Amino acid sequence: MTDTDIPDGFEPLSRKSPLTEPWDPLYAKKTDKAVIIGLHLAKPHTNGRGLIHGGLIAALADNAMGYSCAQMTNWTTSFVTISLTVDFVGSAEIGQWLAIESDVIRTGKTICFAQCLVKADDVVIARASGTFRVVPKKG
Numbered sequence: 001m002t003d004t005d006i007p008d009g010f011e012p013l014s015r016k017s018p019l020t021e022p023w024d025p026l027y028a029k030k031t032d033k034a035v036i037i038g039l040h041l042a043k044p045h046t047n048g049r050g051l052i053h054g055g056l057i058a059a060l061a062d063n064a065m066g067y068s069c070a071q072m073t074n075w076t077t078s079f080v081t082i083s084l085t086v087d088f089v090g091s092a093e094i095g096q097w098l099a100i101e102s103d104v105i106r107t108g109k110t111i112c113f114a115q116c117l118v119k120a121d122d123v124v125i126a127r128a129s130g131t132f133r134v135v136p137k138k139g
Contacts (some may be wrong), residue, residue: 007097008036015067026060028067032106035067037129038099040119041092052092060100061086061116061128068102069112069132079132080111086128094118110134 010027013020020026022044028081029036037060038047066079092098102116111131118126 004059007038007099010036012084013037015063017063020063021127023041023056023060024102027054033068033072033104034066034102035071036068036099036101038063038097040098041098043094045098046094050094052096052098052125054086054088054126056119057088057098057126058084058090058128059072060098061118061126062130064100064102065114065116065128065130066132068104068114069107072107072112073134076137078135078137080135082111082131082133084128084130086126088126090120090123092125096120108134 013026013028023039027038041052043072045052045056046063050087060082062081066081069079100116101112101118101119105115111133113131115129117124
C-alpha cells in the first residue's frame with residue numbers, strides 16, 4: 001500500500017489509542033462538522049471466516065462519532081461513551097477501503113448525540129448511533 005492508495009483528504013490519524021494501534025495505519029479526514037476515519041482492510045481486521053470483524057467496526061464507529069463530537073466543540077471538551085448501537089447490514093473483505101462517516105445530531109452542555117454510516121468501497125455495511133457524555137478537560 002502506498003500513499004497514492006489513500007483517498008483525497010485523508011491523513012494519518014493523529015490520535016493514537018492502545019486499542020486501535022494494532023490496526024494501524026488509520027487515517028482521518030476532518031471536515032467542519034466531523035472526523036471521518038478510514039483504513040485499508042487487512043488480515044488483522046478479520047474474524048475467523050475472513051470477513052471484517054464487527055468489533056473493529058463498532059470500535060471505529062465509536063471513535064469517529066466521539067471525535068466528531070469533539071470537533072464540533074473545537075476540541076475544548078472530552079467525551080466518553082454512554083451508549084453505542086450498531087446495525088450490521090453488510091460485510092467487507094480484505095483490500096477494501098473502510099470509511100466511517102459521522103454526523104453529530106446535537107451537542108449540549110452534558111451530552112452529545114451522533115450517528116454514522118460505515119462504508120466499504122462506498123457501500124454501506126453498518127450504521128451506528130452513539131450518546132456521549134461531555135467531560136470537561138482538566139487544567
